[in-house]
Amino acid sequence: xxxxxxxxxxxxxxxxxxxxxxxxxxxxxxxxxxxxxxxxxxxxxxxxxxxxxxxxxxxxxxxxxxxxxxxxxxxxxxxxxxxxxxxxxxxxxxxxxxxxxxxxxxxxxxxxxxxxxxxxxxxxxxxxxxxxxxxxxxxxxxxxxxx
Numbered sequence: 001x002x003x004x005x006x007x008x009x010x011x012x013x014x015x016x017x018x019x020x021x022x023x024x025x026x027x028x029x030x031x032x033x034x035x036x037x038x039x040x041x042x043x044x045x046x047x048x049x050x051x052x053x054x055x056x057x058x059x060x061x062x063x064x065x066x067x068x069x070x071x072x073x074x075x076x077x078x079x080x081x082x083x084x085x086x087x088x089x090x091x092x093x094x095x096x097x098x099x100x101x102x103x104x105x106x107x108x109x110x111x112x113x114x115x116x117x118x119x120x121x122x123x124x125x126x127x128x129x130x131x132x133x134x135x136x137x138x139x140x141x142x143x144x145x146x147x
Contacts, residue, residue, distance in 0.1 A: 001099050005121075007092040007128055008075065011063045014092065016121070016128040021077045025091055028072040039065070045074070045085065052076065054085040060136070061116060079137040086136075095128070097121045102130070 005016035031043030031054045040059035044051045054074060058066045066072065066087050074085040105117040118132035 002096050003099070005095050005097060005128065005130060006075075007095055007123075008073075008088040009090045009092060010058050010061070010066075010088055014126050014128050015057075016095070016130045017075075017077070017133055019094060021079060021133050023076040023078055023083065026074050026076060026085075028068055028070055028074060028087075042066075042068075042087065047076065047083070047085075050083065052083055052085050054087060055136070057086045057088070057136075077133065079133045082137060084137065095123050097123060097128075105129070 004019040006019050006022055007014055007016045009015075026047075029045050031045055033043040034041065040056045042054045042056045044053050046052070052074075056066050058064060066089075068087060071090070073088050073091060075088050075091070076083060076085050078084075101121050101123075102119040103121070105115065105120055116132055116135050117129050119130045121128045121130060
């Protein structure tokens with residue numbers, strides 16, 4: 001079975017995600033910061049009347065904060081029925097990979113390190129890190145945590 005992925009660049013790395021999770025790709029726009037959020041949550045933008053949280057995936061992956069400019073884009077994704085924007089340096093293309101071409105990510109032997117990768121794939125001499133989108137989703141606090 002084949003999968004279609006959209007590939008994009010962050011910090012010089014090629015990442016991919018399932019094309020069915022992508023709702024749109026929009027030009028960079030300034031975010032409105034939110035108080036008391038993790039550093040990788042860059043804020044929110046207005047997406048046709050919907051408040052869209054924007055995540056700095058570079059920061060979430062531990063590669064430092066993105067110094068955004070007009071060349072960056074926001075990839076609007078739907079993860080677990082929740083819209084979320086992801087900052088990317090650039091969008092590359094759509095690729096098709098076979099399940100047989102997917103390899104598990106290497107084991108870092110660090111149980112505290114979050115694993116945001118689902119698999120690795122080699123396409124035309126490029127290694128693409130395929131994101132596990134369900135592990136990138138915002139978690140909604142339970143009522144007890146919110147109180």
